[in-house]
Amino acid sequence: MSNVSESDANPQSESSSNVHPGETRSNPSSGQFPKGRSGNPKGRPRGSGSRGARTSAFDVLLDKTLTVTNGDQTREVSMEEGLQQRTFRDALAGKRLAIREVLKWMMKREEWRAKHEPKPVVKDIPPFIPSIDPDNADAALVILGIAAPNPERADIRADRAQLLLEPWAAQAALNRKRGSEPLTERNRYDVQRCTRDPKSLVWPGSRK
Structure with a gap:
């Protein structure tokens, strides 16, 4: 006659007695948890994922x-x-x-x-206009007695008349000169070259 008790014959009877009504106990060896219940109720720690590790x-x-x-x-x-x-x-x-x-x-x-980066400052610079000596004023200079034809250059075939300033007109311009800067040698040469009888001129700062 066997000595095995009823509890030994049915090993699940003791464990099944701890299961509440309406619950099913999972098999520990299966590694699964009841449906709708997480095995880690607290969740995964922050930063423990593969993305955080990478x-x-x-x-x-x-x-x-x-x-x-x-x-x-x-x-x-x-x-x-x-x-x-x-x-x-x-x-x-x-x-x-x-x-x-x-x-x-x-x-x-x-x-x-x-x-x-700071943007460059663009300044409005007026276009360069070259100095032009128009010949349409030559006739007026002769009529007003400010200039006269240069006889030494009368035979030169030029596009415009070869004129010389009258001494009085050149002298009036010299007398009106203002400023402390004296005339340079180049300035004197240009005035003498363009004036009739340049030796009669009185230069600023000198006496006749």
Whole structure:
């Protein structure tokens, strides 16, 4: 005769007695939880996801430094600067992805400059108008007695009359000269060359 009790014959009888009415107990060995109930009621801790881990690892990577050799000189640069230099060299080598990345950098730089750099001040400069000596006043100068034809240049075939200023007109202009700057030798030469009887002129600051 067997000594096995009723409870030993039915091992689930004791555990099933702890289940409340309307509830079903999951099988511990199945690894599943009842429908509608989470196995982790408090939820996943913040930053424990794969995205947070990747972001943290990337930040740590950018904080590292590299030793760059340029000729005989070596210096330490950040990981970000090192990656930028590598991308720039790849772009110069003709790699398309690197060229696209460098072009993006250039566009961002131009956008930043257009937004932050001061705009140049454009000044309205009047157009340069060359000095013109019109010949339509020659006849009026002769009529008013301000100038007269130069006999020494009468045989010159020119497009306009060769005139000389009358001494009185040149002297009146010299007397009206104002300012502390004296006439230069070039100024004196031009006045004498264009005046009839230039020796009769009295120069400012001198006595006749």
